[in-house]
Amino acid sequence: MNIIDELTWRGAVNQMTDEAGLRKLTEEKSVSLYCGVDPTGDSMHIGHLIPFMMLKRFQLAGHHPYIVIGAGTGVIGDPSGRKTERQLQTVEQIAANGEKLKKQFTHLFGENSDISVVNNYDWLSKLDLLGFLRDYGKLFSINVMLAKDVVASRLDAGISFTEFSYQILQSVDFHHLLKTYDVQLQIGGADQWGNITSGIDMIHKIEGAEQEAYGLTIPLMLKSDGTKFGKTAGGAIWLAPEKTSPFEFYQFWLNQDDADVVRYLKFFTFLGQKDIEELATAVLEEPEKRLAQRRLAEEVTRFVHDDAALEEAQRITEALYHGSIAELKKSELEQAFGKMPTVTVGADEKNIVDWLVDSTIYKSKRQAREDVQNGAVTINGVRVTDLDAVVTPHKNSEGKYIIVRKGKKTYTLAKVKE
Structure with a gap:
């Protein structure tokens, strides 16, 4: 051709x-x-x-x-x-x-x-x-x-x-x-x-x-809704990993709309016509699998960063999706949670209810106690139901971070003061 x-x-x-x-x-x-x-x-x-x-x-x-x-x-x-x-x-x-x-x-x-x-x-x-x-x-x-x-x-x-x-x-x-x-x-x-x-x-x-x-x-690249491509609530998506982490970069492409993803596959990947047509069919017949978005995210992240960065982004994504963040490395924790809601906490150890309230993640001990007992709170990827449990930093964070999840998706990064 x-x-x-x-x-x-x-x-x-x-x-x-x-x-x-x-x-x-x-x-x-x-x-x-x-x-x-x-x-x-x-x-x-x-x-x-x-x-x-x-x-x-x-x-x-x-x-x-x-x-x-x-x-x-x-x-x-x-x-x-x-x-x-x-x-x-x-x-x-x-x-x-x-x-x-x-x-x-x-x-x-x-x-x-x-x-x-x-x-x-x-x-x-x-x-x-x-x-x-x-x-x-x-x-x-x-x-x-x-x-x-x-x-x-x-x-x-x-x-x-x-x-x-x-x-x-x-x-x-x-x-x-x-x-x-x-x-x-x-x-x-x-x-x-x-x-x-x-x-x-x-x-x-x-x-x-x-x-x-x-x-x-x-052509000027616009999304299907007419808005400018490449802008998010957090600003531009940069190629430099220190400005937009590979995980954030991967997530940007992974979250593209069905109405846009085939066009982006044509623009931003080197996949051939046959592969793209197959992915276009998948968008129509199995949109819930998001196969086109996954392939788009893989191809562009590999091109802009490298295989290692792609694997790290996929590892973080998988950990967040399943809530299994206990084994993430310090650099992966920073990529995954660096731009999520953040609080600063002291280094002294406390039981979980007192810690959740003192960190302002919960406003009342009653609500914190109920959520812990109901299994709605995880600390560093581990569900905590014991009201006497003591909160400590993530084992791979060098004592710097505590990751709290309320429910299925609400994460807070607690930074431990030195």
Whole structure:
């Protein structure tokens, strides 16, 4: 299957500048293509993952991806998708973020994979003002720039010349990559269409209309209810494990709605058409088994993290589902309960009823006593019915945590003061 046909089947194409030309090019040779990301943060989130999954698909089809870390454009700030001016960061902070993103890319694509990572600060920082205005500014019509969606949407609120000039810098990137590495295709999110087409227009003005340069954008990812994909009550879902643990990451995918899961399997996994069709049938015929969600969570967690992280996330999930948390390790306890309701307790040992009230998990001794006697309270994964039982920290927590469960699903993490 041609890479364009595969992307179309996956619903991963929003717009192409020249579908026939791009299809012909990808069939005739190994194409170099790129996608950029500005290091305005120290980690990507799953919204960023979408275009880089596209790069991976091209790579698997025999093409050569380039990732551009935008330490140069990041100093300016992309106005795409924003209603107000971006808070500018220092060059040093952006450079530090860029190094962290580079490690994420290396992990996603593999240490020895056929992918190149470059930094646009290396060439943009060498531009001088007069040369920039003479060599590039002269090629851009203000009228055309104002008509681009990314700029037009900001005119009422106002846009600085700094952010207004962003599309010129991104165009310079495309031209530089074309001349230096023979990169002929740029991909990006739907909001990058104006920037991408500006670059192609500039290339044709400099190199001639016969120069092959193409653009492809990916659809805006929305959930079936129309809300934005990738956001939860707790905020963005990050790729960095220290910002979103592998367990939380796995749970995000595991909890996707039946109406969305097949589309996400197409977008975020490398499963083939036959496998996805079988999972789509399972969603219709056996939705209670959630086979599609489990496979989605497995595939994406393995790709973004690794097999060990996936196994740990599955182990925690199984323990929580069955209430058997007694054997979880300290790191697993922190992943599972780190963002659940938390109380702080003293290190002195008390009988269970006094401890439950003093920790504010229960308001009255009467209710605490009744729930303990009825078997509705577990401490560190063990059901406690003895009113004289003494509460101690979880055996694997190094004395730091006590895990309380009321009923079947209500957990509280008690942190023991040192």
